[in-house]
Amino acid sequence: MTDTAADQTRGRPAITKDASQERQKAMIASHFTRLARAPETGDKCAYTFVPGNLTELLNSFGVLPVLPEINALQSGMRGKSRDYIGLAEKLGHSEDVCTYVKCDIGMLKSGNIGPTGERLPSPDLLLLSYTGCFTFLKWFELLAQEYSCPIVMLHVPYQGDGVITDSMRRYVVDQLKKKVIPALERISGRAYDEDLLKEQLARSARAEDDLVWVLESAKHRPSPIDAYFGGVYYIGPIFTAFRGTQDAIEYYRELRAEIEERLRLHKGPVTPDGELGEERYRVVVEGPPNWTSFRQFWQMFSEEGACVVASTYTKVGGVYDNGFRHDPSRPLETLAEYCMGCYTNLNLPTRVQMIARYVQDYSADGFLINSVKSCNSFSAGQLMILREVEQRTGKPGGFIESDLVDPRYFSASNIKNRLESYFQMIAQKRAGAQ
Amino acid sequence: MRSLDELLHRAEDLYRDLRFSAVREWKARTGGLAVGYLPVYVPRELLHAQGVLPVGVMGAGDDLEIIRGDAFYQSYICHLPRSTIELGLNGALDCLDGMLFPATCDVIRNLSGMWMMQFPGKYVHYLDVPQDFSPEVGGAFYRHELEQISEALTARGARPLTTAALRASIALYNDNRALVEGLYTLRMAEPWRVPTGELYLLLRAGAVLPVEEHSAMLRDYTALVTATTERRPMDQARVLLCGSFCEQPPLGLIKTLERAGCYIVDDDFVQVHRWIRGHVRSNGDDPLQDLVLAYLHQGIQSPIRYIDEAKKGQDLVDRVETSGAEGVIFCAPSFCDPALLDQPMAVAAIERAGVPWTAFKYSENTGQFQVIREQAGTFADSIKLWSE
Numbered sequence: 001m002t003d004t005a006a007d008q009t010r011g012r013p014a015i016t017k018d019a020s021q022e023r024q025k026a027m028i029a030s031h032f033t034r035l036a037r038a039p040e041t042g043d044k045c046a047y048t049f050v051p052g053n054l055t056e057l058l059n060s061f062g063v064l065p066v067l068p069e070i071n072a073l074q075s076g077m078r079g080k081s082r083d084y085i086g087l088a089e090k091l092g093h094s095e096d097v098c099t100y101v102k103c104d105i106g107m108l109k110s111g112n113i114g115p116t117g118e119r120l121p122s123p124d125l126l127l128l129s130y131t132g133c134f135t136f137l138k139w140f141e142l143l144a145q146e147y148s149c150p151i152v153m154l155h156v157p158y159q160g161d162g163v164i165t166d167s168m169r170r171y172v173v174d175q176l177k178k179k180v181i182p183a184l185e186r187i188s189g190r191a192y193d194e195d196l197l198k199e200q201l202a203r204s205a206r207a208e209d210d211l212v213w214v215l216e217s218a219k220h221r222p223s224p225i226d227a228y229f230g231g232v233y234y235i236g237p238i239f240t241a242f243r244g245t246q247d248a249i250e251y252y253r254e255l256r257a258e259i260e261e262r263l264r265l266h267k268g269p270v271t272p273d274g275e276l277g278e279e280r281y282r283v284v285v286e287g288p289p290n291w292t293s294f295r296q297f298w299q300m301f302s303e304e305g306a307c308v309v310a311s312t313y314t315k316v317g318g319v320y321d322n323g324f325r326h327d328p329s330r331p332l333e334t335l336a337e338y339c340m341g342c343y344t345n346l347n348l349p350t351r352v353q354m355i356a357r358y359v360q361d362y363s364a365d366g367f368l369i370n371s372v373k374s375c376n377s378f379s380a381g382q383l384m385i386l387r388e389v390e391q392r393t394g395k396p397g398g399f400i401e402s403d404l405v406d407p408r409y410f411s412a413s414n415i416k417n418r419l420e421s422y423f424q425m426i427a428q429k430r431a432g433a434q
Numbered sequence: 435m436r437s438l439d440e441l442l443h444r445a446e447d448l449y450r451d452l453r454f455s456a457v458r459e460w461k462a463r464t465g466g467l468a469v470g471y472l473p474v475y476v477p478r479e480l481l482h483a484q485g486v487l488p489v490g491v492m493g494a495g496d497d498l499e500i501i502r503g504d505a506f507y508q509s510y511i512c513h514l515p516r517s518t519i520e521l522g523l524n525g526a527l528d529c530l531d532g533m534l535f536p537a538t539c540d541v542i543r544n545l546s547g548m549w550m551m552q553f554p555g556k557y558v559h560y561l562d563v564p565q566d567f568s569p570e571v572g573g574a575f576y577r578h579e580l581e582q583i584s585e586a587l588t589a590r591g592a593r594p595l596t597t598a599a600l601r602a603s604i605a606l607y608n609d610n611r612a613l614v615e616g617l618y619t620l621r622m623a624e625p626w627r628v629p630t631g632e633l634y635l636l637l638r639a640g641a642v643l644p645v646e647e648h649s650a651m652l653r654d655y656t657a658l659v660t661a662t663t664e665r666r667p668m669d670q671a672r673v674l675l676c677g678s679f680c681e682q683p684p685l686g687l688i689k690t691l692e693r694a695g696c697y698i699v700d701d702d703f704v705q706v707h708r709w710i711r712g713h714v715r716s717n718g719d720d721p722l723q724d725l726v727l728a729y730l731h732q733g734i735q736s737p738i739r740y741i742d743e744a745k746k747g748q749d750l751v752d753r754v755e756t757s758g759a760e761g762v763i764f765c766a767p768s769f770c771d772p773a774l775l776d777q778p779m780a781v782a783a784i785e786r787a788g789v790p791w792t793a794f795k796y797s798e799n800t801g802q803f804q805v806i807r808e809q810a811g812t813f814a815d816s817i818k819l820w821s822e
Contacts (some may be wrong), residue, residue, distance in 0.1 A: 092781055094774040096510070097797075103773065129566060130740075134540045137565070137740055138775035145746065145779060153740050157575070160535070160546055160560025171575035175566055347560070348547025358587055373510045374773060380515070381544040383506050388551060401508065 014234040018270060020255040024236050027251065029116055031241045035064055036118035044187050047123040047143065050317040052131025052156050054180070054340035055209040056200035056244035056326070061277045063240050066120060068139065072103040074115035076291030076405030084110060085406055098135045099374045101408040108146060124187045126151040127180065132158070132316075132344030133377040154337040162350045163250045172336035198328040200244030201335075205325040210252035211238055212320050217259050219362055222279035226269040228308035229259035229298040232289065236401050239317030240356040245324075271302035280305030281423055283398075284358045284367040286312045286351075286385065287378050292407040295344035300416050312351070315343040319354075352385055356392040364425045366368065366400040368419075374407050396429065398422035440671070445635035448642055449685070451519065452498055455604040456642045457489050457530045467592050469557065470527060471534040472542055473680040474738060475709040476561055477569045477725050482645060483603040484592040490531060490641025490706060493517045496684040496799040506548070512769040513525040513797040514681035515545045522553060531590060532557025535600055536584070538680055538738050539771050558592055559583055559602060565740040567730045577726045600721040606645050608713045613652035614640075615708070618700070620656070625697035627668045630675075631689045637704035638682075645666050671814035674759035675701040676750060676780065677766030677773040679736060681798050691763070695814035709734055710782020737776035754789050760817045763810065764793035772776045790817060 017025075038045055046058055047066045058065050065086055075081045084106025085099055091109070093102050107113070115119040128140040128151060137153075142150045152174050157168040181192050218227045225231070234403060242248040262269075268276035272295050283301075285308045290297050301308065315321075319341050323380055327334040339345070346354070359367050373378045386397040400418050403409035436444070448456055457468050468487040471478075478488040494500075494517035503520035519645040521527050533556065535546035562579060564572030584595045593599070614637070621628035621678040636655055640648040659665070675691070691698060714728040715721075735741055735749035754762060762784050766773035777793070785790055791812040794806055 020705060033502040076560075094777065097774050107485045128740075134543070134738075135771055135775060138737070138772070141741070141746055141779060142775070145782070151742075152741060153564035157562045157570070157741070158543060158560060160543075160562060165576035165578075167575055171564070173567075173569065174574075178568070178571060179566070207663045347550070348544055349550055351547075352551070366754075371508055373508075376511065376540040376544075379508060380511055380541040381548050383508065384548050384551065 005220065011172075018258050020251060020258050021233055023251055023254060024200070024233055027237055027242060027247055028240065031064070031113050032116040032118065035066060035114065035121055036116065038064065038121040044102075046122045046125040046127045046184075047127050047140075048127040049133070049136055050239050051133065051344055052129040052154070053239070053243075053317065053422070054129065054339075055126070055241060056197055056204055057176075057180070057184065057335060058102050058127075059244055059293050060193055060197040061184045061190050062225045063184060064123070065121065067240060068104045068143075069100050070240060071107060071114060071120070072100040073291045075103050075107055076305060077294055078115065079292070080107070080397050081292060081405035083366055088101065093176040097284050098139075099404055101135060101139045102265040103268055103405045105138070105142060108143075125149055125183055127183075128264070128401055129156065129339065130154060131156040131339050132342050133375075135377070150183060150187070152179050154180055154339070155190050156345060158212060159340060159346050160351065162347050164337060168340060169333060169336050171337060173332045176335065189297050193212060194331055196233040197331045201326040202329055203246065203249055204244045205327070206250045207238055207243065207248040208318075208320045208325050210249075210256045211235070213256055214252070214259050215314065215321060217263060218307075219361070220263055221277075221282075222266065222268040223307050223309050224269060226271065226276070226308050227283045227314060228289065228299075228311035229271075229294070229301070230269050231308070231311055231314040233315050237318060271308060272298055273302060276302055276305065276307060278305050279307050281366075281426055282307055282309045282362065282364045284308070284310045284355060284362060284364045285370060286355055286367065286382065287370040287398070288313045288316070288372055289370065289374060289406055290372070290410050291400040291405050293410045293412060296412060297410075299404075304419065306344075306423060309362040309364055312343055312355065317342065319343055346380050348385065352388045352392070355385065355389050359389065359393040359395050364395065366398065366422070367393075368400065370423065371399060371401045372403050373401065374404045374406065375427040435654050435657065438655070438662070439469070441658065442632055442635060443653055445632075445639045445651070449495075449635050449638045450497055450754060452494055453526050454489065454529050454642060457487060460487055460644060460711065462531060465592060467531040467587065468529055468531040469534060470586070471706075472536060472538065472545070473514075474536060474655040474705045475563070475733075476534050476536050476706065477729070478645070478706070479600065479603040479607045479714070479725060480697075480722075481582060481587070482599040482606065484584065484587050484595055486587055486592050487644060489519070490526065490704065491518055491637075492638065492641055492682050492704065492799045494521055495682065496686065496801055500799070510769055511780050512681055513542055514767070515541055515801060517798065518545065519548070519552070522549070525813045530556070530588075531783060532559070534559050534561050536561040541771075542680075557586055559586065563729065567742065569727060569730060573723075573726045573730055576729060577722060577796070580722060580725065583734070588759075591662060597719075597721055601716050604714045604716040604721055604724065606649070608716055610640070610645050610649045610652070611707065611710065612713070613649055613656065614654055617652065617656060618708075620660070622699050624667070625670070625672065625699055626665050627662070629692060630698040630701065631685060631692060634685065634688055634703055637707055640707055641704060659773070669818065670695050671817040672695040672697045672699045672758055672760045672816075674699060674731055674750075674754055674757055674776050675765050675812070676762055677764050677770070677777065678702050678739075679705045679773070680768035680770060683765065683796050684798060684800055686803055687796055687800060687806065690807045691810050694807045694810035695818075696763070696810055700753050700760050703735065707814050709736070736774040746779045749778050751783050751787045751789070752788070760790070760821055762791040763813065763814060766793075766795055769793045790821065
């Protein structure tokens with residue numbers, strides 16, 4: 001079910017959608033349809049993760065990616081995650097661990113029905129791209145118990161010292177050459193075609209240019225976009241199955257044209273309740289959104305006139321606004337650098353630096369951390385990030401807690417109270433400064 | 435030789451000393467560097483070969499009130515990093531010239547960055563251990579990691595690494611590992627001779643003592659408990675304790691399990707002592723490579739290590755068989771991702787093998803053991819009464 005249809009069913013006004021958003025939804029729906037038909041068409045599927053995904057490489061072999069985090073967040077948005085998580089916990093999975101994992105296990109045990117209501121194919125390969133999240137390792141070990149397909153591990157080193165060394169790059173490239181590519185050759189029956197990969201990577205870079213332009217448009221006042229709630233739609237194609245495709249180029253071209261037009265008209269972003277009126281607060285957000293009450297969460301911002309001008313979550317599948325682009329002249333090296341550059345693979349000092357830079361570059365009034373219980377990769381250290389960024393920027397930080405897809409951890413009244421207090425504080429500071 | 439009481443008092447004093455006095459004394463005596471490491475594994479041989487004292491920072495147990503450490507973490511994050519931060523902020527870790535944060539989980543990983551920001555003058559390194567186990571790929575990467583550490587230590591005043599020194603250090607740690615393994619073997623055979631509360635204190639002593647001194651302590655303890663005639667077997671259930679490899683349980687919890695009728699015949703405590711199975715080659719031309727190969731090929735099947743070929747959980751089943759355990763107690767810290775995410779797979783494997791099990795969670799500062807005592811006691815009774 002689409003958001004629009006779901007909203008109408010629930011008696012809420014339909015969300016206004018731009019043409020690019022409709023295109024994006026159609027693209028993603030078509031991907032899920034292709035996945036559902038894979039058993040008949042013979043398309044091969046690899047389960048893998050968003051951070052450090054190797055979409056261009058998979059595409060060059062004609063292998064379709066299935067991304068369990070995307071399935072989990074879709075289940076959260078469709079109101080399915082509570083039951084899936086409950087089922088996984090009944091099966092012995094701890095209440096303490098990542099709810100994406102439990103949602104995925106619950107979905108699998110309930111028939112593996114994807115977001116479009118069709119059954120997802122079983123994997124031909126589990127491509128464990130171990131990037132920026134320890135849980136990924138255990139997640140695919142758990143899935144490996146359920147499927148009889150091969151599993152291949154791509155260990156992506158963490159940027160512990162804040163840099164990518166030659167040794168780190170060589171390590172990833174060697175694994176690509178010796179493990180990942182041979183595994184893809186085996187399941188697809190095709191030989192590695194570097195020229196095809198290069199073509200894909202060149203297309204990626206073009207789409208990335210437009211994505212960065214869109215994200216940086218939020219530096220304008222008013223911002224024509226919401227770079228967090230709206231941003232998750234913008235990153236959809238490039239973080240999932242479409243990086244390296246012509247579809248992605250066209251989507252980002254269309255999106256950019258729409259934003260250019262909004263800029264020309266001095267319009268703010270589109271929110272669940274239509275266009276944002278006066279832009280009263282500009283904030284940067286760290287951490288993933290809550291998916292089970294996504295619309296309600298967004299409204300807590302938009303009703304206050306708050307626009308998110310930059311976010312870290314939209315960098316989880318790749319950081320492009322630091323200048324990185326996929327480089328077709330160095331195909332495997334560029335994939336390695338992409339993997340190592342994803343947001344949760346950056347050390348804490350780099351993350352602090354990045355958020356502080358966003359606060360300054362985007363003229364934000366402050367920054368907010370949505371700390372999610374499920375994700376230690378994001379959350380461990382966020383209280384220190386809060387203090388450090390406040391100290392460096394002089395801007396107030398706010399802290400709220402929720403979860404990715406476990407509705408038991410979304411306390412709407414608590415979050416709303418905190419947000420209202422936070423925005424009031426910004427208003428008072430502003431009044432005091434005047 | 436010291437008496438058993440003296441030896442155990444010394445070990446408990448070291449365990450309870452949250453000012454790391456032994457490390458301070460060693461530094462005053464030798465003028466060497468001391469570098470801390472978090473669980474689970476670091477190659478201590480490398481540090482030792484450069485004259486550096488490796489110091490295991492295993493949290494603060496139940497002996498320290500956490501005040502500032504809690505301000506760094508949300509309620510849903512485990513306890514170990516809170517007490518580590520507390521120890522850092524209260525000056526207890528001033529004696530350390532640096533810290534190594536091995537790739538254990540996202541919390542320890544992020545703590546490395548927090549440490550960089552909180553203690554800017556100290557050497558901090560996130561030790562990214564390979565999850566690819568081929569010498570030419572994962573081995574090359576790991577070797578570079580070790581070389582980086584070695585160079586950084588030299589830059590801070592440690593002795594440059596030499597082949598001879600590393601060979602000698604490997605030999606010393608081989609000896610130490612053999613002594614630890616000897617005690618584990620003795621405990622499996624005659625658990626009444628080696629109560630786990632005592633063995634645990636000895637393992638913890640090894641986190642702060644120079645390896646030579648620790649080995650002497652292990653040797654003395656082994657001789658004393660082998661010779662004693664005062665310890666006699668009791669009708670206890672033999673259990674394997676699984677999941678306590680990072681944040682350590684309080685000593686009181688271990689003693690509670692023993693008092694509840696359990697002989698712990700295998701466990702995951704202070705795993706740095708047992709991470710490498712068997713000896714590391716100590717007479718090769720390239721001892722650094724020998725250390726690398728030992729990590730790749732002799733490492734235990736920990737939940738923090740990717741198991742590419744072996745069947746998940748089989749290692750636990752094998753350990754049950756080897757140790758003669760009659761049941762498994764899953765005893766993991768609250769919010770420990772590696773242990774808790776691994777647990778369903780481990781449970782499935784031992785259920786297939788028909789091994790009884792129970793599970794509970796703890797924090798390093800858990801202070802109430804009554805519920806655990808009742809659960810463990812019931813489990814031990816059920817094994818004694820109902821197992822075939």
